[in-house]
Amino acid sequence: DGQMLESGGGLVQPGGSLRLSCSVSGFTFTAYLMTWVRQVPGKGLEWVSTIRGIDDGTYYADSVKGRFTISRDRSRRTLYLQMNSLRAEDSAVYYCVRKSGHFDLWGQGTLVAVSS
Amino acid sequence: EVVMTQSPTPLAASPGERAALSCRASQSVGRSLAWYQQKPGQAPRVLIYDASIRATGIPARFSGSGSGTEFTLTISSLQSEDFALYFCQQYSKWPLTFGEGTKVEI
Numbered sequence: 001d002g003q004m005l006e007s008g009g010g011l012v013q014p015g016g017s018l019r020l021s022c023s024v025s026g027f028t029f030t031a032y033l034m035t036w037v038r039q040v041p042g043k044g045l046e047w048v049s050t051i052r053g054i055d056d057g058t059y060y061a062d063s064v065k066g067r068f069t070i071s072r073d074r075s076r077r078t079l080y081l082q083m084n085s086l087r088a089e090d091s092a093v094y095y096c097v098r099k100s101g102h103f104d105l106w107g108q109g110t111l112v113a114v115s116s
Numbered sequence: 117e118v119v120m121t122q123s124p125t126p127l128a129a130s131p132g133e134r135a136a137l138s139c140r141a142s143q144s145v146g147r148s149l150a151w152y153q154q155k156p157g158q159a160p161r162v163l164i165y166d167a168s169i170r171a172t173g174i175p176a177r178f179s180g181s182g183s184g185t186e187f188t189l190t191i192s193s194l195q196s197e198d199f200a201l202y203f204c205q206q207y208s209k210w211p212l213t214f215g216e217g218t219k220v221e222i
Contacts, residue, residue: 001172035212045152045160045203047212061211095159102150102165102207109159 002026002105004079004096009110016086016114022079022096022107029053033099034072034079038092039109046092049081050099064090086114118142118206122215129194129220137189137218139204144184148208151180151189154201154217163202164189194220 008020020036036048049070050059058070069082079096091114098105119142129135139149147167152160162171164180167187177192191198199222204215 044216045205045214047214050212059210099207101148102162102205103152103160104162104165104171106159106161 002098004098004105004107006094006096006107006110009094009112011113011115012086013116014087014114017082017084018086018112020081020083020094020096020110020112022081024077024079024096027098027105029072029077030074034070035097035099035103036070036079036081037095037097037103037106038090038112039095040092048094051079083112086112088114090114117211118145118209118213120204120206120213120215122202122204122218124218125216126219126221128222130222131194131196133194135191135194135198135220137191137202137204137220139182139187139189139215141185141187141206143209145206145208147183148206149180149182149187150205150207151178152203152205153198154203160203191220 003025005023012018030053035050039045051070067085071080093109095109096107097103121140123138149167151164154160163174168180179190181188201217201219203217
């Protein structure tokens with residue numbers, strides 16, 4: 001059915017940058033809208049950003065608009081999330097998610113901690 | 117933004133009991149509603165999509181109903197592995213939004 005494996009999380013200072021990666025296998029990468037969803041441990045889920053398969057059109061939550069950039073590399077079958085101007089409130093587990101209407105396939109997540 | 121409100125939270129129940137989880141949308145989302153289950157240390161997994169369709173491999177004791185603004189996830193007979201956190205999510209309108217979750221606990 002497919003697998004997704006996130007990487008790139010870690011500890012970063014406020015104002016810093018981080019790039020998350022999600023390596024995809026087992027399905028046609030470009031046939032789906034790919035998404036990042038985040039979750040503060042023990043709290044709820046927040047949709048962050050989505051990229052369309054057909055034309056790479058993008059969508060962003062207001063909380064990250066202008067700071068985060070979603071992109072994909074078809075040849076590497078990899079989804080990215082470039083995160084700039086990071087804030088403490090961006091600290092969360094970031095999940096790479098496949099979207100076919102609903103979110104039908106989730107990665108295991110990568111933890112981002114923004115702290116001085 | 118469509119605000120999703122879940123109730124009750126938490127939901128205390130016993131194995132074998134029936135559980136009904138509610139999700140209300142602040143405006144109509146048609147049937148573009150999914151339910152997810154999350155256990156500690158794990159990613160969420162989809163249980164129900166399009167309001168009432170069980171995802172592949174999901175036991176028949178899980179069922180979904182509703183449309184518009186009112187939705188229900190029913191677990192007909194709680195098993196020990198069902199004690200977890202449940203989220204609803206609408207995918208009718210951007211931004212995509214989740215409810216805050218209902219914890220089903222013993």
